[in-house]
Amino acid sequence: MTDQTIGRTPVPVDTDDLSGLLLRVAELRDKAALAALFSHFGPRIKSMMLKLGSSDAVAEDLVQETFVSVWRKASMYSQQRGAASTWIFTIARNLRIDQLRRQSNKPYEDLDDLDMASDAPLGSSLVEQNQIIERVTKALTSLPVEQQEVVRLSFIHDMPHAQIAETVGIPLGTVKSRLRLAYERLRPMLEDLQ
Structure with a gap:
């Protein structure tokens, strides 16, 4: 007390x-x-x-x-x-x-007045992307068919080299050499895109 x-x-x-x-x-x-x-x-x-x-x-x-x-x-x-x-x-x-x-509690904001950046590409970006796709497609068609096939499976289908060899029915070393030859041909045509 x-x-x-x-x-x-x-x-x-x-x-x-x-x-x-x-x-x-x-x-x-x-x-x-x-x-x-x-x-x-x-x-x-x-x-x-x-x-x-x-x-x-x-x-x-x-x-x-x-x-x-x-x-x-x-x-x-x-x-x-x-x-x-x-x-x-x-x-x-x-x-x-x-x-x-x-x-x-946050003050109310009217969402109609809120400016948000769009995720959609601008018109000029779309044109540029289409031009790049066109150039890459043209460069790929200049390759021999067997090189086109391994490039397509490697980059478009994202297959590992061993799986490409199994799918196409060729040795792993052949897959690697075809990809190397394809890179050597494509590099001068597309090096400005990097």
Whole structure:
């Protein structure tokens, strides 16, 4: 039990009877009882807020808001409904939820007025892409048929060299040499595209 002073008269404060302190705040508007509740619960509420991810400053603000609410709403507390600690921690939890809701509210933006870049290519890009495709196709048709086949399977169908050899029915070394010969022929025709 500790003594708190209101004006010049010491008032006994029993922190073992938290419900009694809360009732004194409700019935007598006892500031010493509120101070005792604050001393007891303040650090615990701050710790809870920090564990829930609040910054130090926000946690302290929430502790202050909690005890302002306790002062204002003390008359709503009933021992029959639960312990003082449950009632006070519920107030703190609700204030934390309200604080998170205020943070998450963003001003309304009308999406009709929002300019977003299109993923579709521009007309000039489409023309350029078509020209590149045309050049690559023309260069590929200049290759012998057996080289065209291994290039097509390697790059268009993304087959590994061993699978190309199996599919076409030729040795792996032949696949590699056909691809090398094809690269040597295509390089001078398409090197400006890199």
